[in-house]
Amino acid sequence: MILLQLAINGVLLGGVLALSALGFNIVFGVMRVVNLAHGDFVVLAAVFAAYEFAQSGINPLLLLPLTIVAGFVAGALIHHLLLRRLPGEIASAEASSLTLTFGLSYFLTGAGLATFGGRFVSVPYLTGAFQLGPISIPQARLLAFAVAVVLSLAFAFVLRSTALGRAIRATSQNLDGALACGVDVDRVRTLAFAIGTAVATAAGTLMSFLYNLNAQQGVLFTVNAFAVVVIGGLGNYTGAVLGALVLGLAESFASYFVGATLAEAAPYLLFILVLLLAPGGLRGRRAA
Amino acid sequence: MKRAAAVLAALVIVVLILAPLRLNGYAINLLYITVLSIGLAYGWNIISGYAGYFSFGQIAFFGVGAYATGLLVADLHWFWMPAAFAGGVLACALAIPLGYVMLRLRGPFFAMGMFGMAQMVRVLVTAIPATGSGSGLFLPPGSGITEVYYWTLAICAGAIALTIWIDRSAFGLRLQALREDEQVAGTLGVDTTRAKITAFALSALIPGLLGGGYALFLTYIEPDAVFSSRLDLQSIVMAILGGLGTVWGPLIGGLVMTQISEALWARFPQIYLMIFGGLLVALLIALPRGIVPAIADRFAARRNA
Numbered sequence: 006m007i008l009l010q011l012a013i014n015g016v017l018l019g020g021v022l023a024l025s026a027l028g029f030n031i032v033f034g035v036m037r038v039v040n041l042a043h044g045d046f047v048v049l050a051a052v053f054a055a056y057e058f059a060q061s062g063i064n065p066l067l068l069l070p071l072t073i074v075a076g077f078v079a080g081a082l083i084h085h086l087l088l089r090r091l092p093g094e095i096a097s098a099e100a101s102s103l104t105l106t107f108g109l110s111y112f113l114t115g116a117g118l119a120t121f122g123g124r125f126v127s128v129p130y131l132t133g134a135f136q137l138g139p140i141s142i143p144q145a146r147l148l149a150f151a152v153a154v155v156l157s158l159a160f161a162f163v164l165r166s167t168a169l170g171r172a173i174r175a176t177s178q179n180l181d182g183a184l185a186c187g188v189d190v191d192r193v194r195t196l197a198f199a200i201g202t203a204v205a206t207a208a209g210t211l212m213s214f215l216y217n218l219n220a221q222q223g224v225l226f227t228v229n230a231f232a233v234v235v236i237g238g239l240g241n242y243t244g245a246v247l248g249a250l251v252l253g254l255a256e257s258f259a260s261y262f263v264g265a266t267l268a269e270a271a272p273y274l275l276f277i278l279v280l281l282l283a284p285g286g287l288r289g290r291r292a293a
Numbered sequence: 294m295k296r297a298a299a300v301l302a303a304l305v306i307v308v309l310i311l312a313p314l315r316l317n318g319y320a321i322n323l324l325y326i327t328v329l330s331i332g333l334a335y336g337w338n339i340i341s342g343y344a345g346y347f348s349f350g351q352i353a354f355f356g357v358g359a360y361a362t363g364l365l366v367a368d369l370h371w372f373w374m375p376a377a378f379a380g381g382v383l384a385c386a387l388a389i390p391l392g393y394v395m396l397r398l399r400g401p402f403f404a405m406g407m408f409g410m411a412q413m414v415r416v417l418v419t420a421i422p423a424t425g426s427g428s429g430l431f432l433p434p435g436s437g438i439t440e441v442y443y444w445t446l447a448i449c450a451g452a453i454a455l456t457i458w459i460d461r462s463a464f465g466l467r468l469q470a471l472r473e474d475e476q477v478a479g480t481l482g483v484d485t486t487r488a489k490i491t492a493f494a495l496s497a498l499i500p501g502l503l504g505g506g507y508a509l510f511l512t513y514i515e516p517d518a519v520f521s522s523r524l525d526l527q528s529i530v531m532a533i534l535g536g537l538g539t540v541w542g543p544l545i546g547g548l549v550m551t552q553i554s555e556a557l558w559a560r561f562p563q564i565y566l567m568i569f570g571g572l573l574v575a576l577l578i579a580l581p582r583g584i585v586p587a588i589a590d591r592f593a594a595r596r597n598a
Contacts, residue, residue, distance in 0.1 A: 100341075107573070108577065115565065270412065280406050
């Protein structure tokens with residue numbers, strides 16, 4: 006029975022991790038940028054939601070549209086004003102985008118600490134649980150999971166069935182091909198980065214139900230998103246959902262069987278093993 | 294020009310050696326941290342700047358050095374200098390099999406793979422009772438900051454000398470060839486596996502040696518203090534800011550960064566992180582290749598004009 010309970014907890018956590026990872030994945034897929042500030046967007050949204058809930062009792066779900074728009078605008082500005090200006094052709098292009106998002110990560114952490122302080126906060130909302138026989142399903146987790154699924158489906162719809170989605174997929178698959186077909190790659194990148202941060206802030210709002218956080222916890226979510234994306238295969242979106250479930254289950258089982266301290270190593274161990282044994286990810290092609 | 298540089302270098306060395314005699318506690322601590330960070334940046338620059346394998350986990354070797362020293366000094370009552378030396382050798386020895394496995398990964402995969410590796414080592418140290426678990430390890434008092442400073446200064450100087458040698462040697466050329474295009478380097482007869490594992494081992498030796506001194510400096514070590522991702526990232530940023538894969542980049546970047554960092558910390562503790570991050574982004578946009586290459590370009594342009 007305990008196994009079933011752990012599995013349910015893992016799946017519910019995996020749903021929210023999947024949403025966050027989709028944002029990370031689109032940025033890497035389109036731009037080949039590992040966004041080290043990804044987790045900071047997640048955490049800032051979470052802390053903001055908890056702060057607003059404590060101050061004025063606003064339901065975080067009502068804040069969701071606002072945080073998504075704010076994340077989108079911030080992402081578009083960051084790409085347009087900063088990332089776009091990095092030279093693309095020199096050997097250290099990868100290094101400079103890593104450094105830039107690293108600096109951004111510090112900036113966001115600092116801004117979060119200065120605005121909200123360093124206290125760990127969460128949203129004490131729907132603290133009850135549904136009892137199904139011996140299994141209990143925490144309501145807040147279930148709600149976060151459901152909203153994450155809805156948002157992930159919306160994300161999938163944009164990617165699959167809109168002109169923008171086609172342009173985004175074309176740019177990730179073959180940059181030269183996309184350019185030759187008249188895709189405005191610069192615009193696609195701006196929008197992809199904006200969508201990536203908007204998804205991160207949306208996921209963060211939901212994370213406020215699940216975790217006690219302060220502005221310094223961003224790196225945790227960057228690593229989680231990276232692990233999920235590596236497990237699923239970079240640039241592979243169904244793979245990312247699978248990877249998130251694997252990671253959610255691994256964290257849930259590991260913290261029960263080996264304790265919280267060693268369970269911290271679970272995402273790292275998983276992604277190093279996947280990198281070494283199946284470099285294309287569980288759902289990916291064999292990497293070139 | 295050459296002569297002026299040599300005189301300047303000699304002057305700087307003399308000042309750095311005499312510095313502890315005149316400085317107060319705060320200033321010597323600051324000087325120690327500056328030299329330590331520059332040394333770490335030089336260590337990182339070999340594998341990541343010259344060989345192009347961006348690592349986010351070299352701090353693991355720093356932590357291994359610190360813990361090895363801590364255990365040898367606290368439990369086996371070694372004198373700290375041979376213990377710190379042993380820590381460096383251990384880090385270097387660990388890097389060879391580890392590099393053999395990890396250096397199959399490339400680009401962001403290697404970078405984050407090494408980050409994960411460092412975190413796993415940290416978690417392991419926290420879980421093993423012999424290292425005092427998460428609660429840490431006390432070192433017996435006895436050696437002052439001055440000795441630790443000289444140790445660190447010597448290693449930092451050694452790292453600079455090593456970098457100068459690499460920059461001029463065939464080994465350095467092999468590293469740069471594999472950075473630009475590993476496959477082509479391989480077809481030209483470069484034993485890429487051997488070259489990058491050697492670079493990786495050297496990049497582990499330096500933080501390994503520095504870690505022992507840091508353990509003595511702290512006198513009490515715990516996993517979060519010696520596997521500090523902050524120290525790691527700071528040294529990476531120094532090397533990039535100064536100029537990746539250049540001889541003087543880590544030094545210049547390190548001097549600029551520690552001074553800025555210290556000045557901001559003293560004046561704006563509340564929004565220090567924010568300004569620090571913003572400044573880093575601004576510098577990167579202004580000088581994408583780093584300070585040293587930017588200056589070199591300017592000189593080259595003037596000579597050609």
